Amino acid sequence: MAFSLFSGRSKVVNIVINDHSIRYVELKQKNPAVPLRFGQRFLPPGVISDGKIQDFDTLENILDECIEDWKIAKREVRFIVPDSLVMIRKVSIPADVKEDEIHGYLYLELGTAIHLPFEDPVFDIVSLGTEGKQQEVLVFASPEKYVTEYADLFKAVRLKPIAADISPLAIYRLYRQSDLAHSSEVLLSVQFDLDVVSMCVFEEHIPVFMRHIPGDLKENWKVKWSKGDSSEQEMVYEGEISELTFQLEDIYRDILKLMDFYRYSLSQGKKEVTKILVNGDHPMLGRIIADIKEQLEVPVDTLTVNIPGSEQDSFPNSFHLALGLGLKEVQ
Template sequence: MAKRTPHLTGLEIDPSSVTAAAVGTDGALSVTTAAYAPLEPGVIRDGEVQDVAGLAQVLRTLFADHKDLDKRVRIGIANQRIVLRVIELPVIKDPKELATAVRFQAQDQIPMPLDSAVLDFRALDIIDTDAGPRQRVAVVAARRDMIDRVLSAVRDAGLKPEGIDLAAFGMVRALHHHGKPGETVVYVSVAGVTNLAVAQGTVCTFTRVIGGGLDALAVELAERRGLTLEHASGWLVHVGLEQPVEMLKGYADDRDIIDDARAILMDGVRRIGGEVRNSVDFHQGSGAAASVQRCVLTGPAVAVAGFAAALGAELNIPVEAGTMKVPPGLEAGRLAVAAGLAIEEALVA
């Protein structure tokens, strides 16, 4: 989890790209400068670094081209092998005793050997139970070798890692203002992967990474129509899900691409919506106190017109696109996670 260090650059590492953002915090989170670079296929696979040198080179070039970005970075990661558990303990005020209790309890809660894992935790709230007051603690564990590869790439690029965080936590910190007091919200980033987080206010209690996001849809269109990946991504954004295909005039020679793009988007939303719905049902079936009342969408999928509305129809709850202040010409959806990583605590008005 995050360390308290001011003026950091938030750095999101996604299977298809790296995104860096610096923010201002004058009462509301706003991006002051940002940069983005695509990754070659295979550099990141299933959310884990496979090509340390390749990632380091992309990061080195990105920061050399954008010297206004601080080289002290907080890194956001997301993959299916990172574990988040919320556990309950007796109320322990001494930090060292709490750390000992967390590690002892984690042996039964974390499905990986702790001697080969990086373990961190954050105390949440104190709740009343039949057994008396209990301290809730969010515990995060990740395989040490996976973390070491991320750090190696970042350091080889000449950057100074100040902390590693869950990308899901950054997402909640950046976008929690969309939730109403006491409301439970599912945040969904659709990018190289689909990353979701369930949170009440600023407290994230559940995360899941779903393989396949917007990039997978672009790959499908590219393979079907013989396009470059960049060209296919552009078609998905152009076609979208909002206006009828018949309204896309002036593209008679590309009607087959338009039809395929629309069909792939519709099928993709159905699949993503089903995975999100199953994840939320699993979370609530595990004893969650409150049902999810709304969804906030972020990631490059926000640029696809009608994606949020179509996802809302699949989930049967309101879905809105996450908003934040960004410089002209930049996409808020693409920058939200990186912006949230640049701060340690969510800003609460």
């Protein structure tokens, strides 16, 4: 999916910005996905909140420094729209609306037959088929104001935005390329980041339901220089472990509630989640994966990406999202 603000294609960098970090990946090759270069920079608190830019000037200055350090000046860029700014909705429209007319039809029906929780959306669609006089389309929407603000940020630092994407689709591309996906499964993708937990249900490779849990998971996490490496930073927890445990347990319960909602409300008991995919940048992701395996009693998959010729055991989980973004084809 590409929000319809951009066009063009060439060798690009892939950037993911969330409330606490900026990450980039440049691919050496796409199949299999092999990263060429990657890097990250942690952000001060308050620069971005719930996906919305609060201090544009500070963010611009930091991104400008990143571009110089990473040597990606004047490059084309794909970026992720923060999950908190994205919604997925299934919409029924008349069967006689042609494919190239669907966008225009949806715009005309906004606010009357079609209701979104924000004004002036930018969106993309996936056709789900026709039955009788109706056809179903899946609408991915986000407020144009915020998508444009991120595009303006990249333009301000002399990058060229060519595509915006959403995290579930980016991760699913990597999952599918890893030969883990099956059309018969119902997959719950859980992106467990430090500032938000995003969940998306896939049926037959298509995302049909998305929900995110905003949280204050960043509380008591501090940026520190890595021991033995003065050039690398990491997030270190300085609070009470019991408090962190309570936070995680609350999120596990929310994941279970979403699974029950999907099973009993969305699919009327006809379908249920058959597999969970867990990814994210949370520093305790290993423990989180173990907890989910133990508590939710559903098979759990994770992503592993190896870098040929590298001394690293595998590519860091926190960069998987940017890597999956790099698999996107720009129309």
